[in-house]
Amino acid sequence: xxxxxxxxxxxxxxxxxxxxxxxxxxxxxxxxxxxxxxxxxxxxxxxxxxxxxxxxxxxxxxxxxxxxxxxxxxxxxxxxxxxxxxxxxxxxxxxxxxxxxxxxxxxxxxxxxxxxxxxxxxxxxxxxxxxxxxxxxxxxxxxxxxxxxxxxxxxxxxxxxxxxxxxxxxxxxxxxxxxxxxxxxxxxxxxxxxxxxxxxxxxxxxxxxxxxxxxxxxxxxxxxxxxxxxxxxxxxxxxxxx
Amino acid sequence: xxxxxxxxxxxxxxxxxxxxxxxxxxxxxxxxxxxxxxxxxxxxxxxxxxxxxxxxxxxxxxxxxxxxxxxxxxxxxxxxxxxxxxxxxxxxxxxxxxxxxxxxxxxxxxxxxxxxxxxxxxxxxxxxxxxxxxxxxxxxxxxxxxxxxxxxxxxxxxxxxxxxxxxxxxxxxxxxxxxxxxxxxxxxxxxxxxxxxxxxxxxxxxxxxxxxxxxxxxxxxxxxxxxxxxxxxxxxxxxxxx
Numbered sequence: 001x002x003x004x005x006x007x008x009x010x011x012x013x014x015x016x017x018x019x020x021x022x023x024x025x026x027x028x029x030x031x032x033x034x035x036x037x038x039x040x041x042x043x044x045x046x047x048x049x050x051x052x053x054x055x056x057x058x059x060x061x062x063x064x065x066x067x068x069x070x071x072x073x074x075x076x077x078x079x080x081x082x083x084x085x086x087x088x089x090x091x092x093x094x095x096x097x098x099x100x101x102x103x104x105x106x107x108x109x110x111x112x113x114x115x116x117x118x119x120x121x122x123x124x125x126x127x128x129x130x131x132x133x134x135x136x137x138x139x140x141x142x143x144x145x146x147x148x149x150x151x152x153x154x155x156x157x158x159x160x161x162x163x164x165x166x167x168x169x170x171x172x173x174x175x176x177x178x179x180x181x182x183x184x185x186x187x188x189x190x191x192x193x194x195x196x197x198x199x200x201x202x203x204x205x206x207x208x209x210x211x212x213x214x215x216x217x218x219x220x221x222x223x224x225x226x227x228x229x230x231x232x233x234x235x236x237x238x239x240x241x242x
Numbered sequence: 243x244x245x246x247x248x249x250x251x252x253x254x255x256x257x258x259x260x261x262x263x264x265x266x267x268x269x270x271x272x273x274x275x276x277x278x279x280x281x282x283x284x285x286x287x288x289x290x291x292x293x294x295x296x297x298x299x300x301x302x303x304x305x306x307x308x309x310x311x312x313x314x315x316x317x318x319x320x321x322x323x324x325x326x327x328x329x330x331x332x333x334x335x336x337x338x339x340x341x342x343x344x345x346x347x348x349x350x351x352x353x354x355x356x357x358x359x360x361x362x363x364x365x366x367x368x369x370x371x372x373x374x375x376x377x378x379x380x381x382x383x384x385x386x387x388x389x390x391x392x393x394x395x396x397x398x399x400x401x402x403x404x405x406x407x408x409x410x411x412x413x414x415x416x417x418x419x420x421x422x423x424x425x426x427x428x429x430x431x432x433x434x435x436x437x438x439x440x441x442x443x444x445x446x447x448x449x450x451x452x453x454x455x456x457x458x459x460x461x462x463x464x465x466x467x468x469x470x471x472x473x474x475x476x477x478x479x480x481x482x483x484x
Contacts, residue, residue: 065314
């Protein structure tokens with residue numbers, strides 16, 4: 001077991017698991033094995049000594065789509081006068097990898113996820129993925145309405161503050177720096193020019209990827225110009241959709 | 243009206259529209275105005291003389307999410323033994339811009355879309371977008387089950403041949419060439435090397451974007467190596483998700 005750590009507990013007792021699931025989702029599952037699978041990260045399967053034969057990835061695929069639809073419907077109704085650009089941005093903020101990991105921890109999923117990882121492994125997305133898989137399990141076990149009820153009553157209403165989210169400026173610069181690190185790409189910012197005086201001052205920044213300029217932005221401060229260039233970069237690489 | 247063309251007809255009679263909708267979706271709408279909005283491309287709104295005050299973009303946002311969930315559920319159940327990679331690929335093929343435009347035309351949406359466009363404008367996505375908006379309208383008008391029934395019975399079962407789709411190799415090269423044209427980027431393919439002899443021969447191709455190499459692929463023919471490099475490129479730029 002050198003360099004390995006086991007996250008969460010392996011459930012020997014299905015009643016124990018059913019109780020834990022009930023605390024999180026609000027009902028006892030019909031099919032507790034379905035919910036168990038939702039908790040299994042692929043690292044716990046690849047090991048041939050594991051008693052888990054399949055990971056939660058198929059359930060994650062399903063849950064991701066169900067979550068997307070429920071959040072779209074919710075935002076559509078909460079914001080009857082906003083355009084689709086606003087709705088898309090708000091949804092991205094709610095279902096971003098970062099936000100889903102955070103929500104997963106808030107509802108206590110991190111205590112029951114089943115994974116087997118090197119200590120150095122990135123564990124960032126394990127909880128968010130299990131959260132999506134859990135939604136997939138609820139959807140299969142109890143149907144659309146139950147999945148919707150869980151998402152709204154147990155997740156969005158208690159933990160998503162829309163007013164705060166509306167104002168939250170996405171930090172595009174830190175997002176693309178993270179992205180470049182993950183993708184092992186070389187990314188730098190450069191201030192290209194500085195024109196005008198005082199209040200009229202305008203800076204132009206650019207983002208270079210592997211030495212090649214790919215996006216620009218003009219604004220009244222260096223920081224804002226970089227954010228604008230980074231936002232443009234995000235659009236080109238569809239980084240916020242992740 | 244120079245250089246302008248009107249696609250579809252403006253409905254003076256709501257009963258006429260309700261009948262046309264019925265022929266496409268299989269039922270008379272409760273709220274015919276909702277369905278009318280689903281047909282309005284933004285080009286018909288921007289003109290201030292237009293009687294259409296809002297476009298179908300919000301409905302498209304909603305319908306896109308509902309369609310994604312219905313297709314995910316459908317594929318999840320049709321393919322109980324395939325992994326999420328397969329399911330994701332199949333869904334991409336079904337909900338790609340190209341496929342949605344095609345499906346929209348098959349169900350006859352192209353005859354009733356309301357748009358006002360320069361002849362030179364790209365009209366590619368108008369029908370697919372209206373198709374998604376129509377799903378949004380059905381969802382709001384009659385609920386989840388009705389949207390699902392429409393998607394499965396009126397679109398997927400008659401027009402999507404899964405066996406054909408499974409075998410269909412995505413033409414990654416043509417996809418990224420299209421993408422680069424749309425984004426006004428400079429994209430070229432290059433064969434980097436050619437090693438070995440006869441059956442052992444291996445070609446390596448790369449894709450350069452604006453003069454900078456961004457993806458590579460190795461295969462036994464030049465054509466296949468280019469496809470592989472283009473596939474890698476698609477992943478990086480998330481082009482198939484569009």
